[in-house]
Structures are given as structure tokens and as C-alpha cells.
Amino acid sequence: MADPIRIRAKSNNGLTEVMVLMPHPMETGLGLDASGRGRRAHYISDVEVNLGDRTVLRARLSIAVSKDPLISFRFKGGQPGDRIDVTWTDNLGDRGAGSASIG
């Protein structure tokens, strides 16, 4: 359903820089729609980034994260060609996954 996760991972001097973009409405549930009804909250709540068996980042997001969450971080290790896996779960139980090779 959701657009694919976009991942950019680049290895540089033993450090891998990762940028993850997860298309998602990140609806707060606080506003009203055009007809004046409350919108339902719909947001990514959990994100996990793995390099093989190793978890390199775990995040808990809230409604305060902008639409289409964009997260950047760095970890030690990772070789060009290694696979980075990203998974997310939202508050309605939808899930998304994507992967990319380190460049």
C-alpha cells in the first residue's frame, strides 16, 4: 500500500551514513477534516534498521514526526555491498519494509 522506503547508505572511513525516507501520512489525529469530523491518528510508531543480524538503530516515533519521516544516522562498520534492512510498524498495525546495499 505505502510507497517504497527509500534508503541511502554510504560507507566512508569505517563509518556508514544512512538516510531513510519512509513515505507515510503521519496523521496526528488532532485536526478536523473538511467535513468537520476528527481525523484518525495514523503514524509510524516503530522503526528498526538492521545490518544483517545487527540492529543499528531502533526508533519510537510519535505524531510529532513530520509526514514522510526522514531519519539520518551513522554507525561504525558496514562494507560496500552489505545489506541494510529497514522495517516500520504504524499504530494501525500496517508494516513496511525495504532494503538497500551500502554504496
Place this chain on the structure above:
Amino acid sequence: MIGYRGREHPGEEREFDRRAGSIGMCSITADAGVDRQRRGFVAAGGALLALLSVGLIGSARAQTPYLTDLFSATTIDDALAVLGSIPVSDAAVDLALPGVVEDGAVVPVRVSSTLDDVEEIYVLVPSNPYPVAVRFEIPDGTEPFISIRLKLAETGTVYAVVRAKGRLYSRVAETRVTVGGCV
């Protein structure tokens, strides 16, 4: 670094004690009934997530109740009570965000630290309806460096809180929002 500021406030621990005065422009638009519905829904979502995280994410740490309490806190005091202590202001934590933002819906925030053994990074926005915006778990080998885009309901302070060797450290910065971001 032009256009960014990450300043230290001498009285920032006191600032933490200040209750977030208004609940933010967002909830003013929702009437009480909608608000109750939403809260009920959020609670149901939390329960569902608890089940999901046991079964699917399989985290060994029983941290879901802690995180649920933390993220459902509506004041900075409540959030700090869940975190366990008042963070100490420390220049070893760096917080960068624009001094003025036109659109509060997309505010880039970057947190980094020179502390060793950073375990967690939080970003708290006292003026948002729910002050805890995001929490990162930093495993061994991951740098204490995070950047993310957040919604800010209104002009105000933003706190970066870092847990290292079990202790909490913080840094505060201020940003002026010309159009609120809780839409």
C-alpha cells in the same frame, strides 16, 4: 551552521519545571468528544502495538509499558517523571535546529553528542500536545548522531535529552514558528 543555533541556557533545569502552558493550537480545533474518541483510539492502538511488538519485533526488553507512558505524557513534567530524573544541561550534547521556521510541519532537528556510551536519544517539545516527539535507541557501534524532521505546534523550546551510562544530559534550543505544524 549558518541559520542554526544550539544554545545553552543557564536556567534550563528550571525551564524543565515549567509546565507546558497551552496544549497547543491543534487540540483547540477538536471538540471534547472528538478528543475523547481520539484518546480512546490512541489507547487501543497502544495495546495493539504492545501485542505486535511482543510477537513481531520481538524486543527482548520489556520496555513497551515504559514507552507507552512516556509517549502519552501530556506535560514535560510527566515525561520527565517517566524518564526517571531531571537531565543535566551539558555542552557535550548538541542540538541544531533552525532559529526561525516558516512551516512548523517540517522542522529539521539534529542531535549529536560527544559523550561515551550513549544509549538513548530523545527529542522533547514542551509546547506540543504530547511533548515526547521521538526516542532513538543507540546500540553499540552506532554513533550518537541523529537527524529527523519534526512538527512544532508553536514557537518554543526544543530539548535534546541523551542517556549515557544511565545518566540523562540535555541541551535546549529555541525556534520561532511562523505557521504551526500540527495539522
